[in-house]
Structure formats: structure tokens, C-alpha cells
Amino acid sequence: MDRFIPVRIFGDKQGDIFKKHLVTWTPTITIRDGEDREHYRFTGFLSPDELCARILLEGAKTALNLKNYESATNWLNEVIENYPGSFAVPEAIFYLGVAKFLPDHNPKPLKEGLGILKKEFPQSEWTLRAKPYELINL
């Protein structure tokens, strides 16, 4: 959590802020950057481990948006290594391939990620989303 500045907005006292940010259901957590832009949000209750994994994942995706590929890679590896049974892992594997691809456009990590997804999470929607990477010729 030391990578985030945490803010809590209470619906009963700060309803105007709920309206401004189009929040219709709670709990909703949004991830924002230092330029006042929202990048990701998720809604609903999660167990402590699932919550930590999800926050790390959305933080990693935000780092990707900000072209901070090293941080994104580190955070995604943390999701995969520290929260191995969590729902966030297949998506983290998908985005780890993206984070490794983007700096120099070497497609190998995309295909490697697909290989892991097919082996470990064959039923995941993230395996389906990565399926076109089968066509990559290395």
C-alpha cells in the first residue's frame, strides 16, 4: 500500500463526490494518477488476499498506461508470486506479457504468456483474449 495514497469517501456524507465520479454501488475502489485521471475501478467485496491482489493488478495496469514498464512488471510478478490462488492471476499473466512486450515490441513474452495461460488456466477468459498470440511467429 505504500505505492498508493489512500482516500476514503463516505456515501452518507460525501454524496456529491459519489455523483461526480459516477459511483452507483459500493464498495467501489478507483485507481487514479497524480494528474487527476482515473485509470481503473472495481466494485464489490473481496477477501483480504483477493483485494490485495486486485489492487496490485490494477496498479500495475495503471503503471502500464503511464509507460512505467518496470514498475508494472514488478507489480504483476508480485500478484503472480504472492497471490497464486487469486482470481487476479490469469489477468496478471496476460498483462505481464504486455508489460514485457511494450518497451521494445519483442512479441516473445506475449506468446510465452499464452503458453502459461493455456497450461494453467485453460478455462480463463484471459486465455481466450490471448489466443490470437498463437499466430505470432518467433
Next chain:
Amino acid sequence: MIRWGESIEAATIQASQEKKLVLVDFFNPG
């Protein structure tokens, strides 16, 4: 123990200065 802020604007300024991200928890105690 997490020290929650109450202002998105203040957190955004702090995040910009410290090169961090802002996590906002929209919460309904009722």
C-alpha cells in the same frame, strides 16, 4: 494501519509530488 485521507484533490497533489497512485475507496457505512 492505513491512514485514509478524505480529499481526492489533496491525495492527487501528494501522489504527483511523490510519484505514487491514488486509491479511492467509495464506501457506504449504512
